[in-house]
Amino acid sequence: xxxxxxxxxxxxxxxxxxxxxxxxxxxxxxxxxxxxxxxxxxxxxxxxxxxxxxxxxxxxxxxxxxxxxxxxxxxxxxxxxxxxxxxxxxxxxxxxxxxxxxxxxxxxxxxxxxxxxxxxxxxxxxxxxxxxxxxxxxxxxxxxxxxxxxxxxxxxxxxxxxxxxxxxxxxxxxxxxxxxxxxxxxxxxxxxxxxxxxxxxxxxxxxxxxxxxxxxxxxxxxxxxxxxxxxxxxxxxxxxxxxxxxxxxxxxxxxxxxxxxxxxxxxx
Amino acid sequence: xxxxxxxxxxxxxxxxxxxxxxxxxxxxxxxxxxxxxxxxxxxxxxxxxxxxxxxxxxxxxxxxxxxxxxxxxxxxxxxxxxxxxxxxxxxxxxxxxxxxxxxxxxxxxxxxxxxxxxxxxxxxxxxxxxxxxxxxxxxxxxxxxxxxxxxxxxxxxxxxxxxxxxxxxxxxxxxxxxxxxxxxxxxxxxxxxxxxxxxxxxxxxxxxxxxxxxxxxxxxxxxxxxxxxxxxxxxxxxxxxxxxxxxxxxxxxxxxxxxxxxxxxxxx
Numbered sequence: 305x306x307x308x309x310x311x312x313x314x315x316x317x318x319x320x321x322x323x324x325x326x327x328x329x330x331x332x333x334x335x336x337x338x339x340x341x342x343x344x345x346x347x348x349x350x351x352x353x354x355x356x357x358x359x360x361x362x363x364x365x366x367x368x369x370x371x372x373x374x375x376x377x378x379x380x381x382x383x384x385x386x387x388x389x390x391x392x393x394x395x396x397x398x399x400x401x402x403x404x405x406x407x408x409x410x411x412x413x414x415x416x417x418x419x420x421x422x423x424x425x426x427x428x429x430x431x432x433x434x435x436x437x438x439x440x441x442x443x444x445x446x447x448x449x450x451x452x453x454x455x456x457x458x459x460x461x462x463x464x465x466x467x468x469x470x471x472x473x474x475x476x477x478x479x480x481x482x483x484x485x486x487x488x489x490x491x492x493x494x495x496x497x498x499x500x501x502x503x504x505x506x507x508x509x510x511x512x513x514x515x516x517x518x519x520x521x522x523x524x525x526x527x528x529x530x531x532x533x534x535x536x537x538x539x540x541x542x543x544x545x546x547x548x549x550x551x552x553x554x555x556x557x558x559x560x561x562x563x564x565x566x567x568x569x570x571x572x
Numbered sequence: 573x574x575x576x577x578x579x580x581x582x583x584x585x586x587x588x589x590x591x592x593x594x595x596x597x598x599x600x601x602x603x604x605x606x607x608x609x610x611x612x613x614x615x616x617x618x619x620x621x622x623x624x625x626x627x628x629x630x631x632x633x634x635x636x637x638x639x640x641x642x643x644x645x646x647x648x649x650x651x652x653x654x655x656x657x658x659x660x661x662x663x664x665x666x667x668x669x670x671x672x673x674x675x676x677x678x679x680x681x682x683x684x685x686x687x688x689x690x691x692x693x694x695x696x697x698x699x700x701x702x703x704x705x706x707x708x709x710x711x712x713x714x715x716x717x718x719x720x721x722x723x724x725x726x727x728x729x730x731x732x733x734x735x736x737x738x739x740x741x742x743x744x745x746x747x748x749x750x751x752x753x754x755x756x757x758x759x760x761x762x763x764x765x766x767x768x769x770x771x772x773x774x775x776x777x778x779x780x781x782x783x784x785x786x787x788x789x790x791x792x793x794x795x796x797x798x799x800x801x802x803x804x805x806x807x808x809x810x811x812x813x814x815x816x817x818x819x820x821x822x823x824x825x826x827x828x829x830x831x832x833x834x835x836x837x838x839x840x
Contacts, residue, residue: 314696317696318695318696321693321694321695400711400712402712407714407715407716407717408712408713408714408715408716409677409678409713409714409715409716409717410677425589426589426695427586427589427694427695427698428582428585428586429697429698430695430697430698443668444668444670444676445676445677446675446676446677446714446717447670447675447676447677448675448676448677448716448717449675449677449714449716
């Protein structure tokens with residue numbers, strides 16, 4: 305069971321190697337620019353899989369579906385520790401560390417005990433039963449990445465915990481969304497009720513002007529603003545470590561750009 | 573097809589999930605203290621698996637078996653880049669980076685093109701066909717570990733390449749083996765013709781004296797000298813980065829210890 309967006313393509317492919325997959329909700333009709341409503345999950349399902357934040361599309365799920373007996377499985381790679389979720393809502397949470405936790409090469413899994421060991425003959429590396437039995441030390445673990453993760457977790461505590469970090473993220477994202485919503489030059493392609501706090505795509509509506517923006521932005525030191533090739537346009541990624549000053553600087557540059565090429569913003 | 577020693581136990585378990593495994597050579601009769609002779613490999617074998625260096629036992633294979641049509645697969649985790657092997661002797665070489673290459677969390681695989689893609693429905697993470705097709709970038713790779721590996725590879729070049737590093741390793745290991753062979757207090761449990769250059773187990777033959785040695789050694793700053801619990805005694809690991817001065821210091825301490833508790837070495 306999946307809600308489909310591009311971020312879930314790989315999860316679907318892997319699951320299909322082991323079992324039947326049914327896509328019960330999709331936003332393919334509008335280029336994945338919103339989170340579809342999730343219907344009742346068929347009762348014989350092993351789990352419902354969601355991705356809480358979609359990096360490419362800039363959509364996010366804040367109110368997770370209440371699936372009752374069906375375990376909810378979430379790929380939280382791109383917004384773990386950036387907003388508050390209730391861990392007990394999930395059967396399994398997995399997340400690559402590389403966005404908000406530490407260096408690439410570490411994956412964190414939080415799994416309910418009763419869900420461990422349901423697949424036979426998995427390679428040991430991917431078998432949570434083996435990992436749990438060996439305290440995640442079956443093979444040599446990625447020690448440096450784990451050490452950095454520890455430092456980041458301590459940093460999050462000094463910020464006041466995930467709730468405080470979410471507040472900062474809402475402030476950063478809110479500033480940019482507000483700008484986009486009143487801009488006459490730039491806009492957000494994502495429906496309001498499911499906008500990511502982390503990945504914010506935006507566009508001018510003119511591909512040539514988008515390219516010019518990216519070029520001039522890079523000249524001013526704003527890097528990695530290019531949207532994913534499947535979506536186009538621009539994308540600002542505001543992970544936990546990104547400061548609000550960065551958002552303010554970006555908006556000032558957007559103002560400058562709008563003035564230069566479109567005669568300025570007409571704020572409404 | 574495997575030659576069995578403890579280091580290969582996991583490789584056997586994983587292979588058994590996919591195919592039949594036959595153990596064609598083993599040194600279990602003498603507690604894995606030597607490398608058994610490898611008989612002709614049955615003609616219908618998919619591959620012969622060896623471990624070129626056994627960390628726990630301190631044994632190593634320097635002359636690799638010539639298996640002709642049967643691909644030779646080697647776990648080289650603990651001596652890759654520490655002595656010269658001819659890559660063309662192997663169908664597949666794999667090695668965890670954490671001994672001689674960089675931080676834990678990176679695995680290097682060298683595989684012959686024609687051996688890729690022979691297993692159906694592998695998880696993408698473990699499917700060399702997927703990795704090869706995506707230039708090892710199917711998922712976010714462990715970037716920091718790769719960067720450090722680059723620095724280590726450059727360092728090996730400045731040393732004069734693997735041949736020069738092997739020469740250093742032979743000097744370091746030779747010094748310690750020579751000491752052990754003429755010592756009346758300490759000895760090596762490993763047969764001479766298959767001694768590792770990297771992991772050198774040694775013992776006094778008296779478990780209580782071994783414990784005392786480890787305790788006093790640690791007090792002097794010699795750490796990680798404890799032998800694996802399956803073997804007991806002591807073990808000196810002389811990876812590429814370990815300096816010859818460290819070996820000399822260890823031998824001086826062994827002399828001191830021998831004098832204190834056994835009235836000194838009787839060199840023969």
